[in-house]
Every structure is written in structure tokens, then in C-alpha cells.
Amino acid sequence: MPIEVEFLGGGQEVGRLGILLKHSGSKLLFDYGMTATDPPSYPMSCPPVDILFLTHSHLDHCGMIPWLTARYDINVVSTAISREIGILLMDDSVKIGAAEGYPEPYTSKDIKIARGKFDEISFGDTVNVGKMQVVAHSAGHIPGATMYELRGRRSTLVTGDLHTLDTRLVTGARPVKCDNLIMESTYSGRNHPPRSKTEYALLKKVDEVTRRGGTALIPSFAVGRTQEILLLMKDSKYEYWLDGMGRSVNKIYQRFPEYIRSPKRLRQAINRMNEVRNFRARSRAMKADVIITTSGMLDGGPVLSYIDSLRDDPKSAILLTGYQVEGSNGRKLIETGMMDFKGVSERVQCEVMKFDFSAHAGHDELLAFAKGCSPEKIVLMHGDQREILAGDLRAEGFEVLLPKNREKFTL
Ligand SMILES: [Zn+2]
Numbered sequence: 001m002p003i004e005v006e007f008l009g010g011g012q013e014v015g016r017l018g019i020l021l022k023h024s025g026s027k028l029l030f031d032y033g034m035t036a037t038d039p040p041s042y043p044m045s046c047p048p049v050d051i052l053f054l055t056h057s058h059l060d061h062c063g064m065i066p067w068l069t070a071r072y073d074i075n076v077v078s079t080a081i082s083r084e085i086g087i088l089l090m091d092d093s094v095k096i097g098a099a100e101g102y103p104e105p106y107t108s109k110d111i112k113i114a115r116g117k118f119d120e121i122s123f124g125d126t127v128n129v130g131k132m133q134v135v136a137h138s139a140g141h142i143p144g145a146t147m148y149e150l151r152g153r154r155s156t157l158v159t160g161d162l163h164t165l166d167t168r169l170v171t172g173a174r175p176v177k178c179d180n181l182i183m184e185s186t187y188s189g190r191n192h193p194p195r196s197k198t199e200y201a202l203l204k205k206v207d208e209v210t211r212r213g214g215t216a217l218i219p220s221f222a223v224g225r226t227q228e229i230l231l232l233m234k235d236s237k238y239e240y241w242l243d244g245m246g247r248s249v250n251k252i253y254q255r256f257p258e259y260i261r262s263p264k265r266l267r268q269a270i271n272r273m274n275e276v277r278n279f280r281a282r283s284r285a286m287k288a289d290v291i292i293t294t295s296g297m298l299d300g301g302p303v304l305s306y307i308d309s310l311r312d313d314p315k316s317a318i319l320l321t322g323y324q325v326e327g328s329n330g331r332k333l334i335e336t337g338m339m340d341f342k343g344v345s346e347r348v349q350c351e352v353m354k355f356d357f358s359a360h361a362g363h364d365e366l367l368a369f370a371k372g373c374s375p376e377k378i379v380l381m382h383g384d385q386r387e388i389l390a391g392d393l394r395a396e397g398f399e400v401l402l403p404k405n406r407e408k409f410t411l
Pocket residue numbers: 056058141161
């Protein structure tokens with residue numbers, strides 16, 4: 001029996017992923033997320049399914065789970081750390097939605113219902129669904145990120161977001177032999193500079209900024225990136241402060257040390273940092289060397305009030321550590337030197353730089369991973385430039401599929 005596949009979102013785009021898979025009468029959904037743009041964008045509405053497998057808790061993978069569990073009585077298979085982070089992000093997205101006046105896809109009550117539906121797994125565990133066994137493997141993207149291997153007469157691997165190199169926070173993913181590979185392709189056509197070079201460049205810039213009497217403001221995504229930067233700062237001589245949602249993520253990460261590459265180092269990094277717990281602490285942080293805070297794309301959170309205070313100071317610097325999506329305040333700042341503050345566009349005088357701390361595999365790493373899995377067919381998803389990687393994979397002899405959202409196909 002072939003497997004029938006359909007993307008409800010996240011096929012030819014980065015974001016709002018939902019992969020519907022039908023096999024021998026069972027209907028499985030992998031991820032159900034939303035893209036947190038302004039306004040947010042959602043996947044197609046999902047028909048009744050038997051079970052949901054969550055790869056990891058970034059909003060574009062988990063953000064629509066409460067919508068699903070409010071309609072269908074199904075289990076959500078996930079690592080415990082992904083559940084806790086996911087609930088934190090969903091609660092936050094409801095708050096942001098209410099503040100911005102977006103129509104709500106679900107309520108706080110729906111999130112409570114969703115919480116009760118989670119079925120906890122660890123790496124190496126197997127879940128039986130109909131005639132299939134689904135095995136969980138580490139995806140190396142952020143702590144707890146999971147790839148799912150479907151074993152039946154033929155095997156299929158769904159990667160979710162993937163990173164194959166070791167970072168300070170997590171160990172990279174290893175290939176899994178399979179017949180069909182459904183792989184993310186965010187960085188198709190692009191490679192990252194070596195991580196050690198990026199780390200050195202960031203530390204060198206912080207050194208320059210502090211020497212000239214400025215403050216280095218490091219906007220970072222709360223989940224994963226903040227902890228990666230904390231681990232880097234731990235070994236430096238700088239006084240660093242943390243503000244925003246990264247603080248809650250730290251607490252959750254420390255509860256699940258089995259998903260952290262070195263729980264001891266993370267604990268040391270957290271113990272050495274200064275935490276902004278109240279308004280007074282914020283003004284103390286302003287005088288420090290380094291401030292790490294959310295949001296990573298400058299679209300909200302405490303980072304805006306820090307930039308507002310620092311923006312006329314050419315000695316200070318904004319050191320971006322994540323991808324700045326089209327339409328975000330961070331992208332605007334890089335391209336125009338201007339930024340929105342409460343709807344008013346203002347010039348920022350401090351230095352602005354961008355550093356590539358991506359948690360996704362680059363082009364060559366995706367290619368190497370696919371070869372290591374040695375599948376017959378490869379489905380590329382979660383990418384807006386998939387053709388480049390598809391070309392290189394075809395040259396290696398693989399059959400490659402590039403389905404669009406809503407396009408049904410079989411494996
Ligand atoms: Zn992700």
C-alpha cells in the first residue's frame with residue numbers, strides 16, 4: 001500500500017507546516033503550525049486525523065495544535081520539552097493576538113485542552129499507529145527536536161527542522177536509512193560560515209563596542225538562540241544580562257537536561273548571567289556590556305525599549321543573531337537604518353550587524369544528510385528555493401519531488 005501525502009502548509013514556503021499522511025486507513029498529521037507574521041498566516045484547515053506527531057516547538061510547527069485538539073479527540077506525540085516550550089509559545093501567541101486585535105484561531109481554554117492531549121516520548125521510542133511503527137530520532141535543531149521514522153513495508157523519514165552539526169546547545173542529527181525522505185530545505189542554495197568564525201566575529205565586535213564605551217544589544221529568539229548566545233558569553237569576560245521570554249525557556253531547559261548537550265555548561269551560563277526581573281534592573285542592564293533579549297526580529301518584546309534608549313548612541317551596537325524575515329522590523333533596520341517604534345518610523349544611530357547562528361543545516365549539510373539516509377525518493381519541503389538543492393540531489397541519482405501545498409502525491 002502506498003503512502004498518500006498532502007501538505008496543508010509549509011510545502012513551497014518556510015512556515016505554517018502541516019503534513020498529512022495516509023496509509024492503510026490511518027491518518028497521521030506531522031506538525032501543525034502558523035507563521036507569526038503581521039497578520040499571522042495559517043495552514044489549510046485539517047480534516048479529521050487519528051494522531052499528531054510534533055517535531056518541535058517553534059510556532060511554525062506547533063502553533064495550531066490547540067485548533068486541532070479543540071476539534072478532534074486525538075493524541076499529540078511529542079518530547080516533554082517540546083510540550084512545555086510549545087505551551088509557553090501558544091500562550092504568548094494568544095496574548096499577542098489579543099493585543100494586536102487579530103481574529104483568534106483558538107483561546108486559552110483550547111490551550112489547556114491541548115496540554116491534556118500530549119503523549120510524551122523520548123528519542124528511540126516507538127509509537128504504533130495502525131500497521132506502522134513510528135520511531136523518534138533527534139533532529140539536532142533545538143533541544144527536543146525530533147525526526148520521525150515510519151516503519152512499515154517501506155520506511156519514510158520526516159525530518160522537521162534539521163541541523164547536522166554540533167552547536168554549543170545541541171548535538172547534530174545523524175542520518176537514518178530509509179526508502180523515502182521528507183526533508184526540510186530552508187537553506188537550499190545557501191551555506192553557513194563555520195560556527196567558530198561567527199562566534200569569534202561576534203565576540204570581537206562586543207569587545208570593540210565595550211572598549212568604545214557602548215552597550216552591545218543582542219536580540220535573540222527565546223527558544224534555542226538565547227541559550228546558544230548565553231553559552232558563548234559564559235566563557236567571555238563580559239557582564240551579560242538577559243531579559244524577555246528566554247528566561248522562561250531557560251527554566252524549562254533546565255528541567256530536561258537529557259536534551260541539552262552539556263547541562264552543566266548551560267547551568268554555569270545561566271548562573272553567571274544577570275536577570276532583568278523588574279523595571280529597575282532594566283536601567284542597570286543598560287549600563288552593562290551585553291544585553292540579550294527578545295524578540296529576535298525586533299517586532300515586539302523588551303528589545304524595543306532597549307533600542308529606544310540606545311538608538312541615538314553611535315557607540316552602542318545592535319548585533320542580530322537570527323534570520324530577519326521580509327516585513328520584520330529587523331529586516332527594515334538592516335535595509336534602511338530605520339525602525340518602527342509604536343508605529344512611528346525612526347532612524348537608529350547605533351551600529352547594526354548581523355551574525356549567522358542558524359539552527360538549520362546549510363545546503364551542503366542537507367546534501368550530505370540525504371546521501372547518508374540513501375533513500376529512493378526525496379520530498380523537499382519547508383523551503384522557498386527548493387530547486388537548487390533538488391538539482392544537486394538529482395545529479396546524485398535521487399528521485400526528487402517538490403510538491404506544492406494541497407497537491408496530493410504518493411510514496
Ligand atoms: Zn524550527
